[in-house]
Amino acid sequence: MKWKVDCKLGLVAGPAKMFANADPATMAKSALTQIGLPLVALAVFLLLWSRMLAGLDVGFATMPGPTDVWQAGAGLFEDHQAERLRASEFYERQDERRERHLASGNEQPFVERKYGGRPTYIDQIFTSLKTVFAGFFIASLVAVPLGILCGLSKAVNTALNPFIQIFRPVSPLAWLPIVMILVGSLYNPPEPLFEKAFLTSAITVALCCLWPTLLNTAVGVASIDNDYLNVARVLRLGWWSRIFKIVLPSALPYIFTGLRLSLGVGWMVLIAAEMLAQNPGLGKFVWDMFQNGSSQSLALIMVAIFTIGILGFTLDRLMQVLQGLVTFDAKAR
């Protein structure tokens, strides 16, 4: 059983398959292909990149090669560590000042300050992740119940279908101005919990990654096995227990497929949304690098591209794991 779960993790599915074979010769062979082939492909990719693209003159700079990008990435990480150091030093000094302030018996309360340094690349990555999960969460909160309604009732489905079909292909860039204006005019609390840019990006992400979950949930609920509904009828389950005990569990694999697709869409949309909404995440990073046009900025953008790709892949695998955990063998009943 444990083995099965491991296989479902997917991340380790490749290597795990190798060890499933008992024969050492086959094992070695499959290890060679499983790990060797991607390595060969990577080598070819790096070679082509450094030979054909790197050093190409584009006016203000030259195209970066693999080593430039690696160095740029390392530089970003060093910046991050340096910034962290400065932050901790700042707070240490503040602690000292506070103690002195309290010791002096000054009447006025001590004013705590936050460190005002600029966000590092690592901070930006976390901002992006936070934003995409916020948007994804909002979307799921709307899409799953709506999808269930669509799947249960033909009438609801017929009523909503035109809207779904029309809004689904709309690009995030089209939503963004409207969201920006709405957030700008409606979200003005005295002590804002979220920044406006964060909210704008998250809502834009939500608007775009609503659809896969909505459609998949609707299909999952609509295609529920009639036998299960008959069981519910014979047991005379009420509406709510029918939803929670029969409909939802049986649609769960579909719903998770939808969620996985949604998160993928959301991650893609996020970069564009951040660029335009100036949310301090990866998208803004790419935009800023594009705007400042230094000799290093192309390498930095390449770092961002690889980061976005690797994180997107990780998120997808994460969802795949969750999906594997809720999937049951539908044939076995």
Place this chain on the structure above:
Amino acid sequence: MIELNNITMNFAGAEVLGGIDLRIAEGEFVAIVGFSGSGKTTLVNLIAGLLRPTTGKVIFRDEEVTGTSAQRAVVFQNYSLLPWLTVHGNIALAVNQIFARESKDEREDRIEHYIQMVGLSHARDKRPAALSGGMRQRVALARGLSMDPDVLLLDEPLGALDALTRANLQDEISRIWQEERKTVLMITNDVDEALLLADRVIPLSPGPAAKLGPEVVVNFARPRDRKEINHDPGYRKMRVSILDYLTNSRPSERVKLTKKLHLPDIEPEDISHLQFFEKLLPGRGPRRRNELKTESVEVAS
């Protein structure tokens, strides 16, 4: 206890059941035998209240059946276990719904009781995917019994099992029935199974418009032994009479030919049915036969 009065059932114009009359008394074990596709499942669904008949009435305890009820439990043909629930969970779903008023411990006792009754204590935390066909059928049976219904409707409960498992489960159903003494209506395609288990066996003629045939009262003493009743002289008679009814009531099979016939190339026009518009609109004359793709002609055998 159950009464079916001249039930007919049509699906999309096709008559599946053509006038069914049936009476089942309290505590009786009745088996209905028929070929697959003769409308047996429809009959069960009608009694369960999952379907409403086209004409006629299903009466249960002096009241017309208009919907499902926990008093009429169904064990479905394909088990219909919920694949995301364990054995315990599947039975708990039924028990928790029907005995919602009882305390948690009482309900737990019930669940365990029925798991034990079908001999699945060792598999109580397994999901259906990890069970064999026979074990799944036991779970379905336990779920039906755990509802403590007045009637248990078994829809070809053993149809998908191999012969050995089948014999095993037949003995088990026989034992459980003797313990519980519930009213049972079992649908099956196996005459021997019906004769082993039931008090009365009624054949259902093959559809369309299936009808119940003459019933056979099985009066072997219980508990019945498979071998013993096999040697009983009455056994073969009953078996033959049921099988005879089933085979003889098959609709005579007609030969149907589909081929192109060589006839004059003009279709005769039906002047009596000339439409008003066609009279007004000239142009479309008689149809030519070579515009037709095929024609079919029935030849009586």
